[in-house]
Amino acid sequence: MTQLVQCIPNFSEGRNIEVINRLKQIAEEARGVTVLDVTSDEDHNRMSIAMLGAPDKIAEVAFSLVKYATKHINMQEHSGAHPRMGATDVVPFVPVKNISMEACIQLSKTFAERVSEELNVPTFLYEHSASSAERKNLSHIRHGQFEKMADKIKKDEWKPDYGEQRIHPTAGVTAVAARMPLVAFNVNLNTPNVEIAKSIAKIIRESNGGFKDCKAIGLKLAERHMTQVSMDIVNYEVIPLYRVLETIRMEARRYGVDVLGAEVHGIAPAQALIDSAAYYMQLEDFNAEKQVLENRV
Amino acid sequence: MTQLVQCIPNFSEGRNIEVINRLKQIAEEARGVTVLDVTSDEDHNRMSIAMLGAPDKIAEVAFSLVKYATKHINMQEHSGAHPRMGATDVVPFVPVKNISMEACIQLSKTFAERVSEELNVPTFLYEHSASSAERKNLSHIRHGQFEKMADKIKKDEWKPDYGEQRIHPTAGVTAVAARMPLVAFNVNLNTPNVEIAKSIAKIIRESNGGFKDCKAIGLKLAERHMTQVSMDIVNYEVIPLYRVLETIRMEARRYGVDVLGAEVHGIAPAQALIDSAAYYMQLEDFNAEKQVLENRV
Numbered sequence: 172m173t174q175l176v177q178c179i180p181n182f183s184e185g186r187n188i189e190v191i192n193r194l195k196q197i198a199e200e201a202r203g204v205t206v207l208d209v210t211s212d213e214d215h216n217r218m219s220i221a222m223l224g225a226p227d228k229i230a231e232v233a234f235s236l237v238k239y240a241t242k243h244i245n246m247q248e249h250s251g252a253h254p255r256m257g258a259t260d261v262v263p264f265v266p267v268k269n270i271s272m273e274a275c276i277q278l279s280k281t282f283a284e285r286v287s288e289e290l291n292v293p294t295f296l297y298e299h300s301a302s303s304a305e306r307k308n309l310s311h312i313r314h315g316q317f318e319k320m321a322d323k324i325k326k327d328e329w330k331p332d333y334g335e336q337r338i339h340p341t342a343g344v345t346a347v348a349a350r351m352p353l354v355a356f357n358v359n360l361n362t363p364n365v366e367i368a369k370s371i372a373k374i375i376r377e378s379n380g381g382f383k384d385c386k387a388i389g390l391k392l393a394e395r396h397m398t399q400v401s402m403d404i405v406n407y408e409v410i411p412l413y414r415v416l417e418t419i420r421m422e423a424r425r426y427g428v429d430v431l432g433a434e435v436h437g438i439a440p441a442q443a444l445i446d447s448a449a450y451y452m453q454l455e456d457f458n459a460e461k462q463v464l465e466n467r468v
Numbered sequence: 469m470t471q472l473v474q475c476i477p478n479f480s481e482g483r484n485i486e487v488i489n490r491l492k493q494i495a496e497e498a499r500g501v502t503v504l505d506v507t508s509d510e511d512h513n514r515m516s517i518a519m520l521g522a523p524d525k526i527a528e529v530a531f532s533l534v535k536y537a538t539k540h541i542n543m544q545e546h547s548g549a550h551p552r553m554g555a556t557d558v559v560p561f562v563p564v565k566n567i568s569m570e571a572c573i574q575l576s577k578t579f580a581e582r583v584s585e586e587l588n589v590p591t592f593l594y595e596h597s598a599s600s601a602e603r604k605n606l607s608h609i610r611h612g613q614f615e616k617m618a619d620k621i622k623k624d625e626w627k628p629d630y631g632e633q634r635i636h637p638t639a640g641v642t643a644v645a646a647r648m649p650l651v652a653f654n655v656n657l658n659t660p661n662v663e664i665a666k667s668i669a670k671i672i673r674e675s676n677g678g679f680k681d682c683k684a685i686g687l688k689l690a691e692r693h694m695t696q697v698s699m700d701i702v703n704y705e706v707i708p709l710y711r712v713l714e715t716i717r718m719e720a721r722r723y724g725v726d727v728l729g730a731e732v733h734g735i736a737p738a739q740a741l742i743d744s745a746a747y748y749m750q751l752e753d754f755n756a757e758k759q760v761l762e763n764r765v
Binding site for chain 1: 472474502504505520564565649656709710713727728729730731732734735736737738741742744745746748749750751752753754756758759760761762763764765
């Protein structure tokens, strides 16, 4: 049975079209790997490549990408809206088919070790691969970002999982993980007041007592004269999308604000949507594992 | 690339446990075929077996099942709530993976011919395999049921697609098709008055001017003191489930009746649920083909 892993490396480049295209090309030309999605954003000055393939093939192309990024992205000159700490900021591996989380954790560790040894970029393990509870949440590792990482990494508690206690001068550090598939889920509000979106995001995110494994920020969508609660739902099986959406709708009412629409950004697993369909359609005794054709194929 | 076809033969037996178990066993013991679901119902006096496999393997086990049913189910002694015209009532083939509708049509024709030749059961082709527009809808073929089929089949316009113009004395006739996956979708109403469910079913079904390719009947769920609009949504890509559900909800309001819940019966394709999730979640620009992970694997 073919094993399939998804890997979605994020690089700190969203403006230099030459670098963006070259990274895209490296991924697309790799044998045995399918590129699912490539996104880049000038404001964030960041790009991501979602790829699918066998574990060894995926790790090989991911390494080629990190090698190129290490050489061609200079964090000393980088600015952008999205938090980041390295030329290759994060490299998550996600089990998709016929492979366990345990095997993905091993894959992520081997990969993180190789990056530190061959490219001299110290690496931190997060999420399911984390070496301690404090490192599970990526935002704890990334706190202080590239600019403060040179000092942070010297502290005992922030010794990298692989590599020496000093950052790569231009490529910073990189976080590597095995994790569950996450859903990038945005909810758009019919108000131009970004404070409302920010207030609601605070309620939603775990770090403020909101939903478990849910990350949320409030953003202005200037062109559309509206605002957005932008989220990563790390564990959609525990926190289904409908619950997040309906909570936002409920909280928005306090301001006389409505939900205009929602967006699933990039790739999402079918189950994340099916769970919400079952809620809204009031399905009784629906067992997706048994009843959804694709789950039986 | 492995071709996968779903086949869901329906047999006119829902009471004789020996026959039910033997049919189930034949399907389960077949090599290279997965049994997805087996349902039997005493009121309907009917059973169905949903199976998945390669085209040749699926056709082979389906033939073994029809052969057994032809020998062990006597339509002269059959009664039940569900319309039926043969010991094997229908045998639909559904393309699932790496196979075209065209190839499934060919598969259904070869199968129908074999049943008529080797088992002396005349066969009619319906849905995508139909030889004329009048025969596309199964209910037109089945109209009059087993009891009137001996006369009906003698008429020029009801000459079977394969076999002679006389029914098999105990096994009647069988309908064979290639068709799209359908969704068996039931909506439960908080009224014990079956006339309300029947009125709404009339509005829903195509034969009364309702939704295209939608079959609907109103039923009493005596034990639960409520009623049900029970449907086959033959083409969920054209008529999404949410539209049917919300139409029923809207029509039920006329009677002061609410929707208590809904059921997806048996196997359904993920897309049928994802389309409804996208509606209720107000997803903007969602492209399931590109964005749902399983569609890319």
